[in-house]
Amino acid sequence: MFEELKGGILFFLGKMSSERGQWKRAQGLLQQALRFDPGLFKGYDYLGEALLRQEKLSEARVVFEKAVEKDEEDEMAFYFLGRIELLEGNPEKAAPFLEKALSLTPRFPDAHFFLGRAKLLSGKAEEARKSFQCACTLDPNLAKRRWKEFLKSHALSGPEGLPQDS
Known part of the structure; x- marks a missing residue:
């Protein structure tokens, strides 16, 4: 005790x-x-x-x-396992963890955002767009902040269809 x-x-x-x-x-x-x-x-x-x-x-x-x-059913653990896979450059391995987090907590904007990132890095642009759209709908300010992090960390300079970092 x-x-x-x-x-x-x-x-x-x-x-x-x-x-x-x-x-x-x-x-x-x-x-x-x-x-x-x-x-x-x-x-x-x-x-x-x-x-x-x-x-x-x-x-x-x-x-x-x-x-x-x-x-x-620890959605945060699955979410962070997905984040670790992304940080290690494994977007294909990240997606199932993030999808599991979302199956447990569907209204989880960060998980939608990072699933979109995993899908984009895996070449699945349409699936990525849907995930990013969910993240933006659930929390527009979070999504905007995360986009800036994403663009900076991947040195993207506004490919067609992606927002420019300002």
């Missing part, structure tokens, strides 16, 4: 650190929280994101895979 309480407190502190962008601190607190209480399923999502934000992709992947083992 005391161990679970301690884990819960550490989880709360780790979550707060994550929300403040203090990724290294969040990582340490969340690792401790999960040692005390491995049943803190969302702790894996926050820990994985903290690792991902520090560009520790392989460590983040292990954490998100464990999250899926613990909870097969």
Whole structure:
């Protein structure tokens, strides 16, 4: 009982650190929280994101895979596994993870956006357009921000049909 309480407190502190962008601190607190209480399923999502934000992709992947083992309906774990595949240059592997996240939470604009990115990078322009359209419909501001990130990270200079980065 005391161990679970301690884990819960550490989880709360780790979550707060994550929300403040203090990724290294969040990582340490969340690792401790999960040692005390491995049943803190969302702790894996926050820990994985903290690792991902520090560009520790392989460590983040292990954490998100464990999250899926613990909870097969963890849309955030599937979403982040898709993001990792995209970061590693594997858009074909990213798409199924992102599709799974969307099957669990259809109104998830980030997942629609990154699925569009995976489809575009896989040469499936029409499927990409539909995903981007969903992302824009669900959250126009998020989609605009994500487009700028995408265009910058791929040095695209406005190919036909894609918005120009301003």
